[in-house]
Each structure stands twice: as C-alpha cells, then as structure tokens.
Amino acid sequence: MSEARTQRSFFDQYLGKLRHVAEIIDLAPEVVEILSKPKRTIIVSLPLKMDNGKTRVFTAYRVQFNDARGPMKGGFRYHPDVNLDEVKTLAALMTLKTAVVNIPYGGSKGGVKCNPKEMSRRELEVLTREYAKALAPFIGPDIDIPAPDVNTDAQVMAWFLDEYNKVVGKVVPGVVTGKPLSIGGSRGRGEATGRGVFFIGLEAASKLNVSLKDARVSIQGFGNVAFNAAKFFYELGSKIVAVSDSKGGIYNPDGLNIYKVMEVKRKEGSVTKYSEAEIISREDPLTVDCDILIPAALEGQITEKNAGNVKAKIIIEGANGPTTPEADKILSEKGVFIVPDILANAGGVVVSYFEWVQNRMGYYWSEKEVNDKLKTIMANAFNDVYEVSKKYNVDMRTGAYITSINRIVDAMKSLGWI
Structure with a gap:
C-alpha cells in the first residue's frame, strides 16, 4: 500500500475520472450520482480472543458498489491501513474492471484493519471465520463473491468457505474464488x-x-x-x-x-x-x-x-x-x-469468474482451456478499449472508463434504474 497519496484522494481521483468521462459521453446526472455512491456499505466489529488471553476488537468492511451487470465481485484484504475510503474506491474500480472485460459481474471490495504479520495462524483463522459469519447474510454466489487480495490467500478462502457453509447449512463452493484446487479452485488461477x-x-x-x-x-x-x-x-x-x-x-x-x-x-x-x-x-x-x-x-x-x-x-x-x-x-x-x-491486471478476476462458472456447473476445465479462454477475453477487451479510444480520440485509460461505464449504463437502462 502506498503512502504517496491519501485514500481520500484515491476516491477523489475516481470521481474526477468519472466526471471527465461523463462530459465526453454526455452522461445524465443521475447516472453519475449512481456511480458515485456504493449500493451497500457494511461495517462490522469482530471481537477476537488473542493467544495471550486478551480480547481485541477488529473493524471490518465490505463495500458492495454496483450489481447492475450481475453479482458483485471483489477481494478482501488484511492490512493495518484498511479504511472505508480505500475499500469504497477499490469496489468502484472493481465495478469498472468486471465491465471492461465484459464478464457478468458488478463490483465490491472488503478488508479487515489488522496486521496479519503480527498474528498467529490460529488468530488469522478465527478472524476469517468471524468475518465470514458477519458477512454471510449479505453474500452468496448470486449476490457477492469474495476472493483473495493483499495478505489473504487460498487458505484464507478455504476457512471463509467452511464457515459460510456452516452458517447456511450446505456446501456452496461458488461463494468465494481463489480457493485451493482440492475444494473447487480453478487451474491457472495463480498465474x-x-x-x-x-x-x-x-x-x-x-x-x-x-x-x-x-x-x-x-x-x-x-x-x-x-x-x-x-x-x-x-x-x-x-x-x-x-x-x-x-x-x-x-x-x-x-x-x-x-x-x-x-x-x-x-x-x-x-x-x-x-x-x-x-x-x-x-x-x-x-x-x-x-x-x-x-x-x-x-x-x-x-x-x-x-x-x-x-x-x-x-x-x-x-x-x-x-x-x-x-x-x-x-x-x-x-x-x-x-x-x-x-x-x-484484470486476468485475475477473469479466471475467478471461470472458477465460479466451474463451481456452478460442477465440471472443471484443463489448464489449457482456462488459459485459452483467458487469452480470448483479454484480447477482446483490449481491442474493444482500443477502438473506443480511437473513436473518441482519447487515451486508453479514458477509453477503458468509457467502455465499462457504457456497459454498466446499458444494464441499468435494461433494469429500469434510469
């Protein structure tokens, strides 16, 4: 995580780019307003008895930004600098990222303010399970699908999945991605x-x-x-x-x-x-x-x-x-x-999407199939953005924002939101 800019300015940068694109493609004010605010913000306190016998309370977040194009998708991180502005910004950017590669998701992000480097394996496992229990009413394979991020990995996803399964009383492998292969992970996800x-x-x-x-x-x-x-x-x-x-x-x-x-x-x-x-x-x-x-x-x-x-x-x-x-x-x-x-860097979320698809159909692809499908999606996304950037005579970043926002707007129109 960088000290080069405050997390507040990070969200301001997103808003600045959104308003710039709104001028170029003449977005209605209500569209800008929808894309400036998350659909749902979840803040929970997680009490945890530490190895030394003392109880600490950790603050955890999940921001679900927009689900016009499908269930929301985004990782969660463990880091001492986690805060609401950072999580909100990353959830907004996930909304754009899933749209720019044209996979049927919205965007979300989560995090727990903690220092995992100072915590034991037991403490991390209990923290993960408490986080899963707190989020269980608000997530699911048709609602919001978490994944690994900074300082969270396949093992953390396995703990999270196990606790979610206990809460809902059934096995739901598609509730998280980035899992170990042994419990429904996808080949090719690591790379x-x-x-x-x-x-x-x-x-x-x-x-x-x-x-x-x-x-x-x-x-x-x-x-x-x-x-x-x-x-x-x-x-x-x-x-x-x-x-x-x-x-x-x-x-x-x-x-x-x-x-x-x-x-x-x-x-x-x-x-x-x-x-x-x-x-x-x-x-x-x-x-x-x-x-x-x-x-x-x-x-x-x-x-x-x-x-x-x-x-x-x-x-x-x-x-x-x-x-x-x-x-x-x-x-x-x-x-x-x-x-x-x-x-x-959308390759990770694309293969997370593949993992979710494989979980839902109960059939798993070879690594070559995963990599071939990834190449097709990344190439198509690049060429879509390149053509848009040429059409509007803008740089690729602006072209990517225009591409993704147009797709989100089309979905919101179809749903009758705007």
Missing part, C-alpha cells in the same frame, strides 16, 4: 493476473508494431504478478532488464535470467542478492532504458516527479493505480501508450 498482463502486452505490441523478441522490459516489483508477467515475456525472448522488491532493484541491460533471480530471492530474501546485475533502487525500474514498463508493485509510483524520466514506449499497469493523474498527463504528452490497470 492468471501476470498471464493477463502478458496477453495485453502481446496486443499492445501488435498495435504499435513493437517486436517482443529482444524487446527490453522493465518491471517494478517481483511478487506474484510481476514474476509471472516477467516469466512469460522472458520465455518469448524479451529481455527483462530490471526488477525490484521492497529492499531494492537490479538492472542488467543485457537481460536478467528470471528463474535464477527468483531462486536467489527465495533463498536470500531479495532480488538485490543476485550477483549478475547492478543494484539500483526499488523506484529505478520505472526510469531505466526499456521499451515496455510494467509497474507491478504499489499505488502512486509514477508521479509528476519521475514521469518525465520514463523512457518506455508502452506502460502496462500490473498494479492498481500505479500512475497518478499528474503523471498520466505528462506521459500522454510524451506519447507513451498506457494500458490502464482496470484492463491490464
């Missing part, structure tokens, strides 16, 4: 976001006549999304010239061996221990010489202070909100082609 970033890279490179073989790719981050994106570009023949983690970055203009870098990180705790590269700061991958930049770490990393130094022709936003509006303007004036987060 889905990074693979989606790669598929978007294929489409962007094709449109801009950039050859990905020997293309120089710089990646800020080296977590799940960053590593998987790096792996797919590397296997295609691209040169991964820089990566970073929380302790710093590494740079080699001749390219890094991604698998060796990951081996070093796993053994020694940081990419900076890799010997065949120059050590740089964790921000430096944003401004090294490269053809494609993938910010896949935190919010608010490309700002008005460093945007002028970005050398990439293409930026694919693997992280949520890595580019500030001020930086967006600078990069746009420089002619940088930016694929926005709500499109670029």
